[in-house]
Amino acid sequence: MVGNVHLYDIDNIDTDRIIPGKYTKTLDMSTFANHCLEDLDPDFKNKVQQGDILVGGWNFGCGSSREQAPIALKVSGISIVIARSFSRIFYRNAINIGLPILEIPEHNISNDSRLLIELESGKVVDGNTKYSSTPLPQIMIDILNAGGLVSYLKNHKTYSL
Amino acid sequence: MGQTITEKILSTHAGHDVKAGELTIVDVDSAMASDTTAPLALKAFKEMGGVKPWNPEKTIFVIDHAAPAPNERIANLHKQMREFAKRTHSILYDEGSGICHQIMVEEEHVKPGQLVIGADSHSVTYGALGAFSTGVGSTDLAAIMLTGKTWLKVPESIQIILNGKPNPGITAKDIILEIVGRIGLNGATYKSLEYSGTTLNTLSLGDRMTIANMAVEMGGKSGLFETTGLKLPYDFEPVLPDPDAEYSQSIIIDVSTIRPKIAKPHSPDNICDIDDVIGTKIDMAFIGTCTNGRLEDLQLASSIMKGKQLAPNVRMLITPASRNILNQAMADGTMNVLSEAGATFIPPGCGPCVGTHLGIPGNDDVILSTANRNFPGRMGNPNSNVFLASPAVVAASALTGVITDPKENK
Numbered sequence: 001m002v003g004n005v006h007l008y009d010i011d012n013i014d015t016d017r018i019i020p021g022k023y024t025k026t027l028d029m030s031t032f033a034n035h036c037l038e039d040l041d042p043d044f045k046n047k048v049q050q051g052d053i054l055v056g057g058w059n060f061g062c063g064s065s066r067e068q069a070p071i072a073l074k075v076s077g078i079s080i081v082i083a084r085s086f087s088r089i090f091y092r093n094a095i096n097i098g099l100p101i102l103e104i105p106e107h108n109i110s111n112d113s114r115l116l117i118e119l120e121s122g123k124v125v126d127g128n129t130k131y132s133s134t135p136l137p138q139i140m141i142d143i144l145n146a147g148g149l150v151s152y153l154k155n156h157k158t159y160s161l
Numbered sequence: 162m163g164q165t166i167t168e169k170i171l172s173t174h175a176g177h178d179v180k181a182g183e184l185t186i187v188d189v190d191s192a193m194a195s196d197t198t199a200p201l202a203l204k205a206f207k208e209m210g211g212v213k214p215w216n217p218e219k220t221i222f223v224i225d226h227a228a229p230a231p232n233e234r235i236a237n238l239h240k241q242m243r244e245f246a247k248r249t250h251s252i253l254y255d256e257g258s259g260i261c262h263q264i265m266v267e268e269e270h271v272k273p274g275q276l277v278i279g280a281d282s283h284s285v286t287y288g289a290l291g292a293f294s295t296g297v298g299s300t301d302l303a304a305i306m307l308t309g310k311t312w313l314k315v316p317e318s319i320q321i322i323l324n325g326k327p328n329p330g331i332t333a334k335d336i337i338l339e340i341v342g343r344i345g346l347n348g349a350t351y352k353s354l355e356y357s358g359t360t361l362n363t364l365s366l367g368d369r370m371t372i373a374n375m376a377v378e379m380g381g382k383s384g385l386f387e388t389t390g391l392k393l394p395y396d397f398e399p400v401l402p403d404p405d406a407e408y409s410q411s412i413i414i415d416v417s418t419i420r421p422k423i424a425k426p427h428s429p430d431n432i433c434d435i436d437d438v439i440g441t442k443i444d445m446a447f448i449g450t451c452t453n454g455r456l457e458d459l460q461l462a463s464s465i466m467k468g469k470q471l472a473p474n475v476r477m478l479i480t481p482a483s484r485n486i487l488n489q490a491m492a493d494g495t496m497n498v499l500s501e502a503g504a505t506f507i508p509p510g511c512g513p514c515v516g517t518h519l520g521i522p523g524n525d526d527v528i529l530s531t532a533n534r535n536f537p538g539r540m541g542n543p544n545s546n547v548f549l550a551s552p553a554v555v556a557a558s559a560l561t562g563v564i565t566d567p568k569e570n571k
């Protein structure tokens with residue numbers, strides 16, 4: 001998987017900045033694309049293209065439990081989120097809705113990087129530099145492979161470790 | 162090796178002993194969703210093949226975040242929640258009942274030693290009762306509605322020992338702002354916070370809720386109190402860690418040294434002593450939210466504002482955390498005092514906390530709020546500046562129009 005990078009190497013990008021609370025009360029998820037990250041970068045919605053990669057700093061997605069945050073990134077076209085670390089609810093939510101995320105604490109990824117990503121192994125190649133992400137627990141790999149928690153439970157009926 | 166409170170509660174709900182670091186599947190005692198998260202949870206539940214929740218009496222919905230509905234779109238989401246609850250005999254608290262976390266505790270949907278999951282990040286509030294509780298997103302909640310279970314990693318715990326007696330005018334909010342300032346927004350990520358120490362004997366249930374509530378502002382998975390000194394209207398088994406439990410870190414805080422604390426814009430861990438910001442002009446004062454909208458908070462404000470008037474050019478909004486609190490504040494005269502001072506009452510619920518409706522600030526407005534978060538745009542306008550403080554500081558400042566130490570305002 002190869003994609004353009006949108007780098008926001010800022011710590012503590014919270015769910016209010018990913019999708020403000022005032023827009024979350026709807027089941028029409030496509031509307032989130034108009035407002036995703038608008039308080040951080042009003043131009044994001046014009047720049048982002050299907051398949052792009054979002055790169056954040058430490059504690060990405062902190063704040064509320066709104067699943068609308070990873071959904072907003074997904075409907076905007078983001079195919080994968082890389083961050084130095086994630087808040088735990090965002091981490092779960094992203095996997096549950098089938099949005100792959102990779103935790104890479106130390107990296108020099110820039111806006112000009114063309115990243116080659118092997119999701120299965122969690123490896124990211126940026127030119128001559130190779131990064132390994134923190135491995136996901138098996139249950140999260142199973143949920144992601146199923147396409148998200150809805151299809152995982154539709155098939156499995158309950159959790160297994 | 163002994164167990165932390167977290168390990169004890171997760172062990173009883175896993176059906177076998179678990180240690181920090183292990184992944185486990187646990188039985189859930191109650192599940193809660195609000196009008197922000199329930200509609201998406203109901204959609205996911207249906208897509209999973211769910212018809213009726215695993216235990217309707219333990220499935221609780223609260224219409225609080227945008228209630229009463231500000232527009233037809235949200236009104237229709239509320240309607241879906243009502244219809245689902247009615248059809249499945251799940252429990253629903255409708256608009257005006259109050260904030261979900263206040264209701265969960267008041268209506269005894271959570272008790273000491275239980276494991277409760279809410280589709281709202283401040284579900285950590287129930288740690289006040291010595292319960293393990295945490296927030297999840299809508300799809301995780303739908304999965305609990307389907308199976309009665311969830312999976313989680315048993316977190317390591319940070320022990321926080323609160324010793325001493327707070328000085329007059331210092332509240333539980335000042336204590337938790339001090340703790341958030343020390344630990345930082347990211348300092349407890351994936352961890353539990355466990356509170357103990359001699360101060361617990363002076364902390365009410367409401368005080369404990371204020372402190373437990375902000376665990377998530379440090380990234381915490383939960384923030385639990387041992388039940389020492391806790392008084393409840395029913396009998397319960399004490400919840401205590403083993404004396405040889407293992408913590409990843411221990412922090413001792415002498416609460417008698419704490420000054421009134423303020424979180425400056427735009428992060429809850431941007432903490433200073435009030436002395437650094439005294440005199441900052443404010444446009445709006447807000448008392449409410451699941452952190453500080455309880456009767457004792459309103460009473461504290463009324464004791465400061467009695468017989469006085471808001472400063473010119475300051476507006477003040479108050480949202481009681483539940484109808485029960487509103488009724489008590491009416492009965493004991495608290496509401497009269499605050500309304501006569503010029504405050505505007507908003508129906509019990511989240512109100513202006515999350516910027517959906519009611520009391521959205523204007524550009525460059527400075528808001529002094531008792532809430533738990535002040536991220537940019539949190540109250541609905543990214544060009545406003547939100548400071549967080551205790552109800553005493555907010556009330557004293559509303560009278561002067563500038564950030565004021567409540568001690569100076571007697």
Ligand code: SF4
Nearest residue numbers: 283450451511514515
């Ligand atoms: S009062 Fe604010 S923080 Fe508490 S549940 Fe409501 S929106 Fe969330």
